[in-house]
Amino acid sequence: MFMKKTFVTKEQIEEITKHYPTPFHIYDEKGIRENARKLKQAFSWNKGFKEYFAVKATPNPFILNMLREEGCGVDCSSYTELMLSEALDFSGHEIMFSSNATPAEDFKKARELNAIINLDDFTHIDFLEKVAGIPEVISCRYNPGGVFKATNGIMDNPGDAKYGFTKQQLIDGFLLLKEKGAKKFGIHSFLASNTISNEYYPTLAGILFELAVELREKTGVDIQFINLSGGIGIPYRPEEKANDILAIGEGVRKVYEKILVPAGMGDVAIYTELGRFMLGPYGHLIAKAVHEKHIYKEYIGLDASAVDLMRPAMYGAYHHITVLGKENDAHDHVYDITGSLCENNDKFAIDRELPKIEIGDYLVIHDTGAHGYAMGYNYNGKLKSAELLLKENGSVQLIRRAETPKDYFATFDFSDILKNMKY
Numbered sequence: 001m002f003m004k005k006t007f008v009t010k011e012q013i014e015e016i017t018k019h020y021p022t023p024f025h026i027y028d029e030k031g032i033r034e035n036a037r038k039l040k041q042a043f044s045w046n047k048g049f050k051e052y053f054a055v056k057a058t059p060n061p062f063i064l065n066m067l068r069e070e071g072c073g074v075d076c077s078s079y080t081e082l083m084l085s086e087a088l089d090f091s092g093h094e095i096m097f098s099s100n101a102t103p104a105e106d107f108k109k110a111r112e113l114n115a116i117i118n119l120d121d122f123t124h125i126d127f128l129e130k131v132a133g134i135p136e137v138i139s140c141r142y143n144p145g146g147v148f149k150a151t152n153g154i155m156d157n158p159g160d161a162k163y164g165f166t167k168q169q170l171i172d173g174f175l176l177l178k179e180k181g182a183k184k185f186g187i188h189s190f191l192a193s194n195t196i197s198n199e200y201y202p203t204l205a206g207i208l209f210e211l212a213v214e215l216r217e218k219t220g221v222d223i224q225f226i227n228l229s230g231g232i233g234i235p236y237r238p239e240e241k242a243n244d245i246l247a248i249g250e251g252v253r254k255v256y257e258k259i260l261v262p263a264g265m266g267d268v269a270i271y272t273e274l275g276r277f278m279l280g281p282y283g284h285l286i287a288k289a290v291h292e293k294h295i296y297k298e299y300i301g302l303d304a305s306a307v308d309l310m311r312p313a314m315y316g317a318y319h320h321i322t323v324l325g326k327e328n329d330a331h332d333h334v335y336d337i338t339g340s341l342c343e344n345n346d347k348f349a350i351d352r353e354l355p356k357i358e359i360g361d362y363l364v365i366h367d368t369g370a371h372g373y374a375m376g377y378n379y380n381g382k383l384k385s386a387e388l389l390l391k392e393n394g395s396v397q398l399i400r401r402a403e404t405p406k407d408y409f410a411t412f413d414f415s416d417i418l419k420n421m422k423y
């Protein structure tokens with residue numbers, strides 16, 4: 001049977017819950033740092049390499065600071081993400097701003113911080129010029145259309161995606177931007193999400209490197225960086241094999257040597273905007289079994305719900321579950337593991353084979369480090385959980401407190417209509 005290891009034990013969780021009640025997300029500092037170092041090593045052949053962590057995946061300032069210590073910048077997509085990065089003293093070219101359908105205030109903020117702006121559309125050139133001016137360094141996002149194939153099959157369908165410029169728009173766009181004063185250019189593309197393949201980045205790199213050579217020929221612009229963006233996946237299922245980031249870095253290097261170096265573009269920097277790969281495996285959602293129910297199926301009800309982790313409800317995504325202390329017991333029961341929302345899709349697992357679960361058991365829901373807490377919401381008046389950090393020395397640090405009812409009702413504070421609320 002395939003196993004997936006937790007980075008905390010039952011004993012540790014029993015200790016932690018004396019101070020912080022479930023549910024909570026907990027992150028593994030050691031795993032995060034080791035993985036970030038491996039990414040850096042994988043691209044150490046490229047002088048200008050930089051990872052801009054996709055803030056939306058895990059927008060926690062403690063995590064962002066940790067990643068900065070490992071040499072990462074930040075990739076922001078909204079005004080508040082820019083604010084967060086500013087407050088942590090990320091500055092200028094440590095910030096990538098990759099957004100779409102971008103509000104004017106967001107562009108203004110990005111310009112104020114001198115972030116690298118990655119435009120999503122041709123029409124945004126005039127829009128940006130009008131609201132904030134054209135910077136000297138600018139990037140544009142490419143959408144090749146059609147379907148995106150690697151040798152192991154179709155990976156995704158860019159032709160259906162709302163993002164990016166067509167090729168002709170890129171050519172016209174670079175010329176227009178040059179005319180408006182831009183001096184240094186970047187190219188960005190995100191063609192497939194959560195890829196479990198060492199081929200995704202090298203295949204994407206091949207497309208972008210050839211495009212870069214063509215763009216330089218046709219527009220004469222100085223291309224300084226190529227941003228491979230996010231999309232490297234993680235093995236959510238125990239039988240899936242993790243990507244080998246060293247092999248991925250080597251695969252990109254080969255394509256770089258083959259296409260860019262002979263074109264005299266051997267000084268182009270490679271950027272990445274990984275989110276899931278950086279954090280996903282290093283987060284657990286810890287929840288407690290609080291109810292059991294026997295009707296047409298067997299149910300276990302948790303104190304966590306889809307507000308803590310939306311991916312199963314939203315995408316039918318698989319998240320592995322470990323019952324702490326029962327790792328080696330026979331998985332001879334079949335359960336639906338649910339939250340308490342008045343929504344039948346509030347299920348962390350459906351028909352999952354697990355050991356017999358008792359009320360009070362702690363469950364680890366794996367791989368919640370990215371797009372986990374961050375996608376949370378407040379449906380059914382549910383409050384958002386705390387986030388904890390398991391430090392390298394084994395201690396636990398609170399890195400976000402749990403929401404209180406006061407936080408939930410705070411948006412009525414312009415009025416006295418809730419003056420009788422008892423907190």
Ligand SMILES: *Cc1c(COP(=O)(O)O)cnc(C)c1O
Pocket residue numbers: 054056057075077098099190193194229230231232273274275276277370
């Ligand atoms: C979401 C996103 C990322 C990160 O994606 P992952 O799948 O978490 O790697 C990077 N860049 C952009 C523009 C994104 O929207």
